[in-house]
Amino acid sequence: MDITLLDGGMGQELVHRAGDRPTPLWSTQVMIDHPGLVGRIHADFFDAGASIATTNTYAIHHDRLDGTGMEAQFVELHAAALKEAHDARDANGSGRIAGSIGPLGASYRPDLHPAPEVAVPVFTEVVRQLEGHCDLIILETVSSVAHARDALAAARTTDLPVWLSLTVSDTDGTLLRSGEPVAAAREVAETADAVLINCSAPEAVTLGLGIVQEFGRPFGGYANAFEKITDDFLKSKPTVDALRMRRDMGPRAYAGYVMEWVGKGATIVGGCCEVSPGHIAEIARRLRAAGHTIV
DSSP states (O other), X not given: OEEEEOOOOHHHHHHHHHOOOOOTTTTHHHHHHSTTHHHHHHHHHXXXXXXXXXXXXXXXXXXXXXXXXXXXXXXXXXHHHHHHHXXXXXXXXXXXXXXXXXXXXXXXXXXXXXXXHHHHHHHHHHHHHHTTSOSEEEEEEEOSHHHHHHXXXXXXXXXXXXXXXXXXXXXXXXXXXXXXXXXXXXXXXXXXXXXXXXXXXXXXXXXXXXXXXXXXXXEEEXXXXXXXXXXXXXXXXXXXXXXXXXXXXXXXXXXXXHHHHHHTTOXXXXXXXXXXXXXXXXXXXXXXXXXOEEX
């Protein structure tokens, strides 16, 4: 079976390698303070076997930049992230680039998602920065049906393939983080070219995939390796030092979950936060050993 192997968690890799204290800008500030580091991480994921570089644009939204002194750098930050991805892909000689669009407001906070008349134009502005520079758009950590609807409405203003990636409750993978059933996103997801589940516990991704595999679209997952999403992280302007890495989710353990998803028919897999190039290398090894082809 042909499998698309995504990369892993760019934001956490940046935090670990830069050694700087995380800020609410997540991984955006690092591109200014440590130019070239994003590209080196992209390169490491390609070397590990990933066939996709996901752009470091997840958190480049006007609402994230507000109050940081970087409000005027919206366009420049997107350009910097895209250059890092392109340079790594060119050096690798192959691979695709997925333009990442994260949630408005904050991750895991569907209550902060604005009304459609606000959200769709804001998402569309990001799409304009990415189109022409990516092979596909990936809408990440989508926590509600409203978020899915608005992000897809914006992404569908391009001719690029669009992948919708939902995030589910860590304690019940059949529910979005909004509390809505994952199944409630089925109608909205009909306009997506693939449906994924990301940035949730691997166990929850497994449950969620049992639902999205019925959506009639290519599907897959890429989990995080956090212990849990803490209350502190759900506050205003959070930083990732409010989260802790799971000690039981090394490359072999994580790859076991991924191979289970592939066994269910998933054709797009990879990793999210705290999933390193070492994790991706182990997934690539096991996919090839099982006779799959990474595309």
